[in-house]
């Protein structure tokens with residue numbers, strides 16, 4: 001009797017600790033996926049996909065979804081179901097996802113049957129082993145900096161009427177590029193290198209076609225009330241507060257003024273918005289995190305007035321297929337802030353804090369990959 005019990009518990013332990021081996025085609029040391037058995041079905045924790053395929057996993061609790069990015073493609077799991085969506089195709093892995101102790105357990109049928117079907121070139125199953133391509137390196141490597149305005153579009157005009165937003169942000173962006181490239185293993189591209197006009201759409205298109213991992217648009221603010229000052233960072237959404245709406249109107253004004261008026265606006269609205277909104281919504285959480293890092297670092301080092309991290313509906317952020325934010329470094333319509341913004345020692349402070357914010361975000365983001 002005692003002997004039987006020992007055998008039984010031995011089997012039980014064996015079962016609990018079952019693993020699936022992942023061998024990489026390149027000969028990289030193999031990875032292991034831990035599985036557990038519930039009601040005689042084998043499951044694995046979705047985070048095991050991060051371990052072996054460097055998949056990025058995001059929980060979307062309100063929408064009851066689990067988003068998994070692997071090999072540069074997105075799989076959307078519908079919680080409490082046995083379905084996932086990939087490129088608008090529905091795949092059924094037969095058994096429902098189980099939520100247990102805060103973990104999402106996926107049936108092993110996904111690994112054995114569905115994943116090889118979705119990535120036939122990259123993953124094959126051989127007996128009890130999975131043979132896979134090396135996981136792709138998704139760390140942040142390319143950053144696009146976007147100095148706002150330029151050429152015929154001066155952007156905000158200073159209290160003194162002598163300084164223009166387009167010039168200040170171009171200086172700042174040049175210096176930020178240098179410090180980023182010197183200190184991080186990244187390639188930094190600018191949407192404009194000189195004083196020239198570029199449409200808002202061209203800016204995000206530039207970031208997308210260069211496969212940028214981050215898009216950072218840099219601006220100075222203006223307000224008809226010259227007392228208003230402070231620093232704020234925006235990420236995309238349909239505008240929420242009146243204040244955010246005012247800044248949004250200011251930054252979007254370029255479309256009316258310089259890109260063909262009403263007709264151009266309609267083009268942005270109809271053609272770009274639906275797709276663009278989808279593109280950004282995937283990155284909202286990351287954009288928010290990047291915004292938080294930038295804002296706290298900027299306010300911390302300059303003692304500037306903290307206007308917060310806000311959501312607004314900027315044309316220039318729509319259509320970016322990567323985390324994207326818009327920074328307002330300060331109000332040049334405010335006499336004191338204008339004086340500071342043109343001083344190179346103050347600009348250096350801003351640049352250093354933007355560098356720190358980007359660096360902190362990159363370190364956190366890369367670790368998640």
Ligand SMILES: [Zn+2]
Pocket residue numbers: 148149155156165219220251
């Ligand atoms: Zn601007």
